[in-house]
Amino acid sequence: MVRWSYSSMSLFQQCPKKYFHLRVAKDIKQEESEQMRYGLVVHKAAEDYVRDGTPMPEAFQYMVDPLDRLKKFDGDKYCEHQMGITRDLEACSFSDSNAWWRGIADLLIVDGDIARVVDYKTGKSGYPDTKQLELLALATFKHFPQVQTVKAGLLFVVHTAFVKENFHRAEEEKRWQKWLDQSDQLEYSYDHGVWNAKQNFTCRAWCPVSSCVHNGKNK
Numbered sequence: 001m002v003r004w005s006y007s008s009m010s011l012f013q014q015c016p017k018k019y020f021h022l023r024v025a026k027d028i029k030q031e032e033s034e035q036m037r038y039g040l041v042v043h044k045a046a047e048d049y050v051r052d053g054t055p056m057p058e059a060f061q062y063m064v065d066p067l068d069r070l071k072k073f074d075g076d077k078y079c080e081h082q083m084g085i086t087r088d089l090e091a092c093s094f095s096d097s098n099a100w101w102r103g104i105a106d107l108l109i110v111d112g113d114i115a116r117v118v119d120y121k122t123g124k125s126g127y128p129d130t131k132q133l134e135l136l137a138l139a140t141f142k143h144f145p146q147v148q149t150v151k152a153g154l155l156f157v158v159h160t161a162f163v164k165e166n167f168h169r170a171e172e173e174k175r176w177q178k179w180l181d182q183s184d185q186l187e188y189s190y191d192h193g194v195w196n197a198k199q200n201f202t203c204r205a206w207c208p209v210s211s212c213v214h215n216g217k218n219k
Contacts, residue, residue, distance in 0.1 A: 001087055001098075001100060001187075002183070002186050002187045002190050003099065003101070003102065004100070004101060004102075005101065005102050006103060006131065006132045006135050008023060009179075009182055009183075009186065010131075012182075012185075012186050013182065014200050015197060015198040015200055015207075016189055016194070016195045016197070017196060017197040017198070017209060017212060018202075018207060018212075019189075020189075020195035021208075021209050022208075024190075024195075028209055029208070030208055031208070035122065038122060039122045042060060042063070042120065042122050042157060043080070043106060043120055045057055045060045045063070046060075046063060046067060046079075046106070046120055046157070047079045047080050047106075049063070049064075049067055050067055050070065050071055050079055050107060051077070051079040062158065062160070063157045065160075066155055066157065066160060066162070070109070070116075070155075073109050073111070073116060074111045075109040075110050075111025075112075075114075075115075075116070076109070076110050076111070077108070077109050078107070078108040078110070079107055080104055080105075081105045081108045082094035082095075082102070082103075082104050083102070083103055083105070083136075083139040083140070083142075083143050084096055084099035084100075084101065084102050084139075085099070085100055085101040085102075085139055085142060086098050086099065086100050087100040089142065089176060090142065091139075091142040091143045101139070103132075103135055103136055103139055105118075105119070105136050105140070106118055106119050106120045107120075108136075110140075110144050112146065113146055113147055113149065114148070114149050115140050115144060115149070115150045115151070116150070116151045116152070116153075117133060117136045117137055117140060117150055117151075117152040117153070118152070118153055118154075119132060119133060119152075119153070119154050120155050120157055121155065121156045121157065122156075122157060122158055123156070123158075124156070128154050128156075128163040129154075130152070130154065130165045133152040133153070133154065133165055134152075134175060135179065136150075136152065137152050137167035138167070138172060138175060138176060138179075141169050141172055147169070148169045149166060149167070149168050149169070150166070150167040151164070151166050152164070152165050152167060153165070197212050197213065197214055199214045203215055203216055204216035
C-alpha cells in the first residue's frame with residue numbers, strides 16, 4: 001500500500017520523475033523557500049488565535065477580521081485537525097499504520113449536519129486550486145457521519161479573498177473515484193519502477209532535478 005497526501009499526489013501528477021527523486025530515492029532535496037517558511041508562521045499564528053485566543057502578532061493583524069468572522073460560526077472548532085483514511089475508505093487516525101491517505105484541515109467547524117472546512121493560503125488568489133478542499137471534505141464525511149454538507153473555502157489571508165465550494169455526502173462515491181484512479185497510478189509506478197518525466201511549469205526555473213532533459217537550467 002502506497003500512502004499519500006494531497007501534496008504528494010500533486011507532485012506525482014505534476015511529474016513522476018520529480019516525485020521519484022524527492023519522495024522515493026530522496027537523492028535530491030527541495031530547498032525550503034522564504035514563502036514556505038512564512039506560510040508556516042502564518043498558520044501557527046492563525047491556529048493560536050482561533051483555538052486559544054492568543055493575541056495576533058502585529059505583523060499579522062491583517063488576518064484578524066477574516067478569522068473573527070470564522071470564529072463567529074456556531075459549532076465545534078478544530079484547528080490543524082489531522083485525519084486519516086484507510087484504503088477501504090474508512091476513517092482512521094492520522095498516525096494509524098493503515099492510514100492510506102493523510103490530511104490536515106487548517107480549520108474545521110462542525111455544527112450538526114453542516115461542516116465548514118477552511119484552508120489558509122498566503123499566496124495570490126489568481127489561480128485557486130480547490131482539489132485539496134475536496135479531499136478534506138471527503139475525509140470530513142468519513143470522520144463525522146452526521147455531516148451531510150461541507151462548506152469549504154480557501155482563505156487568502158494576505159489578499160482577503162475567499163474562494164468557496166460546497167460538497168455533499170451524496171456525491172462521495174463519484175468524487176472518490178478520481179482519487180482512487182490516481183492512487184492506482186502511483187502504486188503502478190512503485191510496483192513497476194516507471195517514473196517518466198513530465199514537462200510542466202516548474203521545469204523552467206524551479207525544478208531541483210537538474211539532470212532532467214526538461215530542466216531549464218540545462219538550456
